[in-house]
Amino acid sequence: MSALPCRLQRLASSLEEHEVDAMLVTDEINVRYLSGFTGDSSSLVVTPRETTILSDGRYSAQIAEQCTGIETRIRSSTQLLRDLTSEVLLGAGVKRVAIEADNMTLDEFRFFESGFEGIELVPTTGRVAKLRMIKDEAEIDATRRAVKIAEQVFTEICPTFTREHTEVAVAHEIEHRMRLLGAEGCSFPPIVAAGPGGALPHYQPQNVAFADHPSLLIDWGATFDGYASDLTRTLHQNHASDAFKRAYQGVLEAQLAAIELIRPGMPVKEIDAAARDALKRHGILEAFSHGLGHGTGLQIHESPRMSPISEEILAEGMIITVEPGVYYDGEFGIRIEDDVLVTNSGHEVLSSLPKGLDDCRFIL
Numbered sequence: 001m002s003a004l005p006c007r008l009q010r011l012a013s014s015l016e017e018h019e020v021d022a023m024l025v026t027d028e029i030n031v032r033y034l035s036g037f038t039g040d041s042s043s044l045v046v047t048p049r050e051t052t053i054l055s056d057g058r059y060s061a062q063i064a065e066q067c068t069g070i071e072t073r074i075r076s077s078t079q080l081l082r083d084l085t086s087e088v089l090l091g092a093g094v095k096r097v098a099i100e101a102d103n104m105t106l107d108e109f110r111f112f113e114s115g116f117e118g119i120e121l122v123p124t125t126g127r128v129a130k131l132r133m134i135k136d137e138a139e140i141d142a143t144r145r146a147v148k149i150a151e152q153v154f155t156e157i158c159p160t161f162t163r164e165h166t167e168v169a170v171a172h173e174i175e176h177r178m179r180l181l182g183a184e185g186c187s188f189p190p191i192v193a194a195g196p197g198g199a200l201p202h203y204q205p206q207n208v209a210f211a212d213h214p215s216l217l218i219d220w221g222a223t224f225d226g227y228a229s230d231l232t233r234t235l236h237q238n239h240a241s242d243a244f245k246r247a248y249q250g251v252l253e254a255q256l257a258a259i260e261l262i263r264p265g266m267p268v269k270e271i272d273a274a275a276r277d278a279l280k281r282h283g284i285l286e287a288f289s290h291g292l293g294h295g296t297g298l299q300i301h302e303s304p305r306m307s308p309i310s311e312e313i314l315a316e317g318m319i320i321t322v323e324p325g326v327y328y329d330g331e332f333g334i335r336i337e338d339d340v341l342v343t344n345s346g347h348e349v350l351s352s353l354p355k356g357l358d359d360c361r362f363i364l
Contacts (some may be wrong), residue, residue: 004034004036005069006033006064006068006136007033008035008092010048010108011023011131011169011177012047014127015047015098016048016049018098018122018127019051020097020098021047021092021093021095021097022045022046022047022092022096022097023046023098023099023127024089024098024100024112025043025045025046025100026043026104026108027100027103028042029298030129031053032185033131033132033298034049034051034060034128035053035067035070037063037067038062038066038226039058039059039062039063041055041056041058041059041081042054042056042059042063043055045085045088045089045092047092047094048069051070051071052070052071052072052073052088053067053071053073054074054075054081054088055072055075056074056075056077057074057077059074060072060074068257073087073088073138073290080115082111082114082115082116085115086116090118094119095118095120096120097116097119097120097121097122097123098122098123098127099122099124100124101113101123101124101125102125102126106194109121111339126165129302130303132297132302132303133184133297133302133317133318134303134315134317135318135319136317138348139227139319140226140298140341142226143229143296143297143319143339143341145182145224145227146187146221146222146228146229146341147231147350147351149178149182149224149229149347150178150220150229150231150351151231151248151351151353152221153174153177153178153220154174154218154231154233154325154353155353157170157174157178158235161210161362161364162210162364163209163210163212163364164208164209164210165209165210165244166205166206166210167192167194167197167207167210168205168206168207168208170189170192170205171189171191171192171205173343174186174220178222181222181232182224183222183224184222184224185223186220186221186222187223187229187230187300188221188226188230188300189204190218190219191203191205191219191232192217192218192220193203193204193205193217193218193333194209194211194213194216195213195214195215195216195331195332196331196332196333198215198216198217198234198332199327199328199330199333200327201290201333203333204216210330210364212237212239213237213241214236214237214241214244214357215236215237215244215331215332215333216234216235217232217234217334217335218232218234218235218361219231219232219335219337220342221300227296227297228296228297228298228300229296229339229350229351230321230337230339231337231339232322232323232325232336232337232352233286233336233337233353233355233360234248234250234251234333234334234335234336234360235360235361236357236360236361236362237363237364238363243331244331244334246282246289247282247326247328247334248334248360249357250279250281250326251284251325251334251335251336252277252336252355252356253278253282254275254276254278254291254324255275255322255323255324255336257274257275257277258271258272258274258275258292258319258322258324259322259338259347259349260274260320261274262314262320262340262346263314263342263345263346263347264315264342264343264344265313266305266313266314267311267313267314268305268310268312268320269293269307269308269311271292271314271322272291272292272306272307272308275288276288276308277292279324279326284326284332287326287327287328288324288325289327290325291305291307292307293297293320293323294306294320294321295319295320295321296320296321297319300312304318315342316342317341317359318341318342319339319340319341319342319350320339320340321338321339321340322337322340323335323337324336334353338350338355339351339353350352
């Protein structure tokens with residue numbers, strides 16, 4: 001059986017929990033997840049009996065191709081989406097309809113509410129996001145491919161570096177090579193940060209030449225069939241400082257300690273704590289300024305969030321990043337990141353690029 005009917009059934013089965021008759025799905029990422037439709041400006045009405053996709057004439061052919069088995073309603077050029085939605089809901093005889101309160105703006109809520117006479121809108125949050133945390137085989141396969149493309153690009157591009165290469169040129173080259181290998185593009189704008197640029201976790205590449213900078217942080221990922229990969233490696237030249245090398249060993253130890261604990265039933269905050277304990281032993285915990293990682297999927301940042309305050313519990317089928325890092329203003333930053341699948345008995349690291357200190361040298 002296709003994964004899509006299973007996803008819809010899981011959502012339909014959860015409606016009773018909120019004592020609603022239907023759910024209006026307006027988040028375009030969630031519409032894609034549930035229906036397979038890759039366009040925009042469309043929504044879903046999900047009831048325990050059927051699912052209807054609502055769109056406009058631009059997408060008739062695309063919906064027919066991508067959404068087999070789903071009822072389709074196309075609004076005319078003179079019809080508002082809310083009026084078509086109301087027509088579908090009233091035709092289904094529903095009284096209480098769940099909405100995605102974490103996606104719908106107040107204006108949109110009022111817009112729909114004004115056209116839904118006799119229907120109560122019930123705010124909910126994270127209903128589909130919770131389903132998306134557990135990946136099926138198709139999603140796992142797409143993520144594997146996204147990881148492999150990203151790794152191949154990194155392996156090909158690093159030996160070409162020269163002193164004259166700039167951060168922004170390498171960022172552009174990463175995306176170019178990804179597309180040549182079949183990716184839809186980058187899963188986020190690549191971070192290519194030489195020397196002190198690496199101390200900014202969300203640094204934007206500049207026209208800065210690699211030259212004599214002793215370190216180079218690259219954070220990049222590919223998108224394949226909608227699914228994201230997310231990797232980071234920090235390279236160094238022979239003249240990198242002893243402080244850099246000591247900190248690198250600490251970050252690597254923290255990452256390995258965290259990965260070792262990944263398995264179903266494990267609280268993510270305990271995994272985060274294991275990484276922080278390792279950083280503390282190396283005297284560098286104060287330089288770690290963010291959570292340990294996050295889920296990936298149709299978006300680069302998804303649940304679960306790996307942090308000290310997260311209450312999430314790992315389950316089979318989740319794909320998470322593990323990315324401890326330390327940052328020293330004006331000097332350097334170090335981050336090591338891999339994508340990890342939670343399996344029925346433990347975990348599988350989907351990425352395989354070497355990450356030891358000696359593995360990550362580069363010579364210009």
